[in-house]
Amino acid sequence: MKSKAAMIHGLNQEWSVEEIDIQAPKKNEVIVHWRAAGMCHSDEHLVTGDMVPPQEYWEFMGLKDFFPMIGGHEGAGVVVEVGPDVTDLAVGDHVSASFVPSCGRCRYCSTGRQNLCDLGSQTFIGGMITDGTHRHFQKNGEPVTLMAKLGTFSEYACVATNSLIKIDKDIPLEAAALVSCGVATGWGSATARAQTKPGDTVVVVGVGGIGMNAVQGAKMAGAKRIIAIDPVEFKREKAMEFGATHTFSSMAEALPAVMEMTWGQLADRVIMTPGVLHGEMMGEGMSLAGKGSTVVVTAISPMTSTTASINLFELAMWQKEVKGTIFGSLNPRADIPALLDMYRSGTLKLDELITKRYPLDQINEGYRAMRDGENIRGVIVNG
Numbered sequence: 082m083k084s085k086a087a088m089i090h091g092l093n094q095e096w097s098v099e100e101i102d103i104q105a106p107k108k109n110e111v112i113v114h115w116r117a118a119g120m121c122h123s124d125e126h127l128v129t130g131d132m133v134p135p136q137e138y139w140e141f142m143g144l145k146d147f148f149p150m151i152g153g154h155e156g157a158g159v160v161v162e163v164g165p166d167v168t169d170l171a172v173g174d175h176v177s178a179s180f181v182p183s184c185g186r187c188r189y190c191s192t193g194r195q196n197l198c199d200l201g202s203q204t205f206i207g208g209m210i211t212d213g214t215h216r217h218f219q220k221n222g223e224p225v226t227l228m229a230k231l232g233t234f235s236e237y238a239c240v241a242t243n244s245l246i247k248i249d250k251d252i253p254l255e256a257a258a259l260v261s262c263g264v265a266t267g268w269g270s271a272t273a274r275a276q277t278k279p280g281d282t283v284v285v286v287g288v289g290g291i292g293m294n295a296v297q298g299a300k301m302a303g304a305k306r307i308i309a310i311d312p313v314e315f316k317r318e319k320a321m322e323f324g325a326t327h328t329f330s331s332m333a334e335a336l337p338a339v340m341e342m343t344w345g346q347l348a349d350r351v352i353m354t355p356g357v358l359h360g361e362m363m364g365e366g367m368s369l370a371g372k373g374s375t376v377v378v379t380a381i382s383p384m385t386s387t388t389a390s391i392n393l394f395e396l397a398m399w400q401k402e403v404k405g406t407i408f409g410s411l412n413p414r415a416d417i418p419a420l421l422d423m424y425r426s427g428t429l430k431l432d433e434l435i436t437k438r439y440p441l442d443q444i445n446e447g448y449r450a451m452r453d454g455e456n457i458r459g460v461i462v463n464g
């Protein structure tokens with residue numbers, strides 16, 4: 082079948098909306114009509130190269146080139162065709178994407194850590210997770226890979242059932258799209274990973290699509306103070322609507338105030354969710370964290386950078402811990418439906434996260450707006 086898809090052909094290029102050809106789904110694959118796709122900062126990391134493995138890596142993996150790639154890993158849609166042996170999805174089912182696939186059988190899936198599923202190791206290899214061959218082709222007949230094996234910046238895509246979560250049909254697909262990455266990652270960073278407790282002081286550094294949901298998660302976990310830090314005033318105002326109690330435009334500005342409001346104890350949890358996490362920001366983030374505190378690293382750093390300035394004396398003597406997280410350390414198959422249920426019952430805000438909707442053709446305008454700090458989340462909608 083034919084589809085329109087937004088792809089990038091190389092570093093620092095604009096998204097190019099082109100017609101692609103999609104082959105029929107094979108074993109354990111389906112065709113999804115992506116109806117809504119969130120414009121997460123992680124796709125921007127593909128454009129800037131932060132999340133592009135070095136050339137030696139992809140050559141070693143047998144890839145001719147890392148690009149072109151169809152973007153998009155936040156999304157939700159409707160199944161329009163099923164391949165052989167698909168038993169858990171049918172035509173007409175509504176699905177959420179899951180940027181971490183889950184096999185249900187590996188060591189990690191079977192110990193409640195689906196976000197670490199071994200299938201995730203195939204994210205940066207070409208072809209389908211199922212058998213390594215390609216289903217998506219450019220007009221010139223060359224294969225094209227998909228961001229996180231999902232390619233939600235396409236009208237249609239062939240996706241392995243391991244990367245899809247069936248959802249109830251009464252849930253708006255835009256809401257499900259947001260939960261598939263940004264909401265789950267931010268909310269889980271504050272709850273599952275940071276283990277925020279009632280009465281805690283929580284600092285969230287960067288309140289875009291991910292950090293805003295860390296604010297929501299911290300509030301639901303019972304935090305007493307939620308300090309949102311962002312240079313953009315509009316984001317700070319929104320953070321107050323999502324549950325922040327204080328806002329500051331920088332970590333340096335927040336430090337003396339957090340010191341004073343906690344009587345010198347500083348924060349119990351610090352969650353790092355800026356657009357790009359550079360090593361030198363870690364020292365500042367950790368200086369906001371008090372004795373026995375937890376610092377969660379959610380944001381993406383340039384893949385090959387290996388230095389961060391942190392005070393190791395304080396790390397040991399103040400007994401701080403630093404934790405990374407992917408997908409907020411949640412289990413996609415259990416937690417995507419659970420978060421959508423909280424939305425249905427009115428305890429989780431999703432509609433309020435969408436600042437603007439775009440047709441696929443306007444994807445570059447949507448990412449410009451993200452870079453300029455205009456959107457909490459921009460969402461691509463396909464009719």
Ligand SMILES: NC(=O)c1ccc[n+]([C@@H]2O[C@H](COP(=O)([O-])OP(=O)(O)OC[C@H]3O[C@@H](n4cnc5c(N)ncnc54)[C@H](O)[C@@H]3O)[C@@H](O)[C@H]2O)c1
Pocket residue numbers: 120121122123124126262263266286287288289290291292310311312313316331332354355356357358362378379380381382406407408409451454456457
């Ligand atoms: N760990 C994961 O599983 C996972 C999943 C999704 C996204 N991410 C990453 O999380 C990060 C945030 O993504 P997003 O979609 O929310 O991005 P975003 O662009 O929507 O938001 C980032 C926010 O950080 C703010 N910011 C920039 N520099 C700052 C600074 N020095 N101090 C405080 N705030 C600052 C920006 O103004 C913006 O509001 C990205 O790096 C993204 O790739 C990680």
Ligand SMILES: [Zn+2]
Pocket residue numbers: 121122123154155262263
């Ligand atoms: Zn994302």
Ligand SMILES: [Zn+2]
Pocket residue numbers: 183184185186187188189190191197198199200
């Ligand atoms: Zn697994």
